[in-house]
Amino acid sequence: MSDAGFPYLSLLTGLPLLGALVVALLPRTRPALAKQVALAWSIAVLGLALATWFAFEPNGDRFQLRESYPWIPTWDARFTFAIDGIALVMIALIAVLVPLVIIYSWDEVREETGTPAKRSVHAYFALLLALQSTMIGVFAAADIFLFYVFFEVMLVPMYFLIGSYGGARRQYAAVKFFLYSLVGGLLMLAAVIGLWVLGGHTFDWQRLTEADFSQGAERWLFLGFFIAFAIKAPFFPFHTWLPDAGGAAPAGAAALLVGVLDKVGTFGILRYCLPLFPNASKYFAPLGIALALVGIIYAALLAVGQNDLKRLVSYTSVAHFGFIGVGIFAFTTQAGSGAVLYMVNHGLATGLLFLVVGMFVSRRGSALVGDFGGAGKTVPVLSGVFIVAGLASLSLPGTAPFVSEFLVLLGTFSVYKTVAVVATLGIILGAAYVLWMIQRTTHGTPNPQMAKVRGMRRDLSWRESIVVGPLIALLVFFGFYPKPLLDVINPAVAYTLHDIKKEDPAPSAQEAGK
């Protein structure tokens, strides 16, 4: 059953997985072939994602390209795929990032593992494609059981990417990442089962939004989902795994981890928490905003104090997720659209930042800020890219994140003035940690230790410029002209807010009636 005509979404989900299998089964003796096949495959996926983009009508139905196939009839779980504008932009982001990460990882994989060929190159690229498949699936799923399956399975390739190809503390980081996510996942599992039982033994998103829950049940179910998503995002106080994972993961995987995988948390709140549990969402909105606000300030302060570049970037992400959280829970169209736009822009900006940091780290053999200094003299172009990435990340006007941060603050200010004011402090702190990081690494006279390292005299290679070029172009383009994204995002956000307002009038009277 597919009203899409062409099964875009199931293909988008299945194709990378098939690619992963193909790459994994290529002969061991030809690592180059594995890379080429993986790249070609991811570009094919990008093409399909573009086709999907044009097949999606921005002003059409809320959910489009719906496909549904039977899976486990006993539980009424189905392979149902359908996307709204929010999911569409996230899938597009994945499709753009993965080929770039593959190009970035071309020669990096071996260098970062220490001893050569300890891990097979095949496995790395196969894992990347498998990760892409699960990430697309999690955004494309419109059946809660299917969503949950992708949500959990997504951990496995990322776990091995961090654990097998990561830096010094990779074991610890991988286990911490897995356990944190699994704890959230199991809480969500309890909530999913509860939802299934109370919602009439179905997993269909549409039918579950129509279900009525008692106030207590709704709040518990909301919390089950919310905590899982808050761990995934991550929001304060569930964020401690991210700096470890981001710091230990290979830069390519870290870009996907922070750029996309974490967005599943905020996406989940928008797609599942708000529409399924509108009353509980309103009840817990102050909590959500409070956690997000604390995250903005606290993570920014911690970022200022970091000496490790990758951990620093991870903390900036936690702060940015705070902005997204504020935008979501402000419940205004502007703030909501800003939050979704931020999800995309942050993926581009932080993805770029992580990749550039990765280029620095693999040249220097260290991620410590103190091991750099004056890199602008030895690798000017790379340092320039680093500055651009940093400025984009601190939301400089003219770069894409500015638009989204502005929208979030504007939308929030109209309802919660204090919140917006406090959040603005986060921007200032953001400027502090980014600029200080840039200053300590690229400005001044070159660090003599660093200048001795041969890699630090090798400027941006053509392969690396292919990686950073498109990202910078997109960041600048959407900084000046965010309309293509907003056209798709706005209707979806409006629908989501409508879901919440649906039962809005006089909640107190309604509660008294129960």
Place this chain on the structure above:
Amino acid sequence: MNGFTIATPAQVLAIDVRLPDLDYAAMAPMLVLFGAACLGVLVDAFAPRQSRHTIQFALSFIALTVALLAVIREARVGSRELTADVALAIDGPTLFLQGTLAVLGIVALLLVGERALEKGGPFVSQAAIPVGSEADRRQAREEGATEVFPLTLFALSGMMLFVAANDLLTMFVALEVFSLPLYLLCALARRRRLVSQEAALKYFLLGAFASAFFIFGMALLYGFAGTVSFGGIHDAALLATTSPLLLFTGLAMVAVGLLFKIAAVPFHVWTPDVYQGAPTSVTAFMAACTKVAAFGGLLRVLYVAFDRARWDIEPVIGTIAILTMLVGAILAVTQTDIKRLLAYSSIANAGYLLVGALAFSKEGLSSAMFYLAAYGFTVIAAFAVITLVRDDDGEATHLSRWAGLGREAPLVAGVFTFLMLAFAGIPLTSGFTSKFAVFGAALGVGEAWPVALVIVGVVTSMILAFPYLRVVVMMWLSEPAEQSPTVAIPGAFTSAALMVGVLATLLLGVFPSPVLDLADRAAEFIR
């Protein structure tokens, strides 16, 4: 109830003793296995030594296949009846569990029959020879025992009888029929003889205690109800005007016997020692099949005989379930031996099964049965992998020895990783679907106890994820130890068992519907 009068021998003879109607077709699976086991004993006595292993294996394999076919035939006929007076109930759960037992039995038999991994097989021929004696050293060099095959068949026939037993006396006989061979099998390990004998002795002593409890409880229940049949106990509990003291004490004691077999806390202490000491193929057999049989029996007792006492049972067994999950999960974290780790994990899994059982609903029953089947395949496959990781001393079961196994043998390590993820309940494995089924059934009841049990279930699943993950970390992310064990090339039998276990784990995780539906249709006891 009945006035007791003592009959003289003449009176006894005068009573019209008639053979109850026996439905041989329905009893065929048990009879076939029992017959084949007896034949196996004769084979061991008369067949030439060099061909015994082949004959025994073929005989057991054929017997199990025939038994499976008989179960399937009976299921297709759609039998729902009490036979042998009311001693046996041939109903949905019986047939589903007997079928499960037959299939799991075949897979476990493949492991038991494997001889490629060790010269002479993993068993010695005599269990009771003192360790360190000249005779013991001699038998360590000799060809292993082939009695393991009839013993396994005896155990399986007892298990099949156990899940069908519809009165306490039959159940007790079945309990002993499947327990005694297991005690013996535990003592037959070729390596680490002392640990093996200790395991057997421990299992036997504690098992004997549990049996004593069971039989005493049975006596009390007979005193209460005047009958040992489950239907009779159910009716008596319904109509009783007398004090229910005998009923509850009797139930408690019978429950002790059953909870011992399923390894529920606080009757679990034998599990890690026995799982560790027994030959690994026997451990696999016990972990899968004993669990199925014991739970089948427990489910029948709870659902058929005591469903009226449900409100009184729930707090007690609920507490036991909570303890079982917690103790199993927490102690699993501290284990350093892979077999002990799986033993504690099996204790925790018994807790999850109790969660389903305590739903006291059709969904609860079907989910518990599905769980049993799914868990059985996964656990057999996991122990099959353990038989492969060896050094000069036999199996290398200490976790530190597994470091870097992923580099040594990526395929085996990959398979084991998959099984660990299944135990941890990651989607696309049967571990996920079975947990989903059990928790869903419990929440579906919508009462306080099941909900509390699900919450504990979720929390313990989080704790349990840690030890499983640690094994994965060991295999893939740790540097290999100085003398890392080698991974033996699995023989055809082990490969087959491994393949079946892994495929079942995957298929029941991705497309569980056929088996779920089967369990759903079967989930109705007759009384």
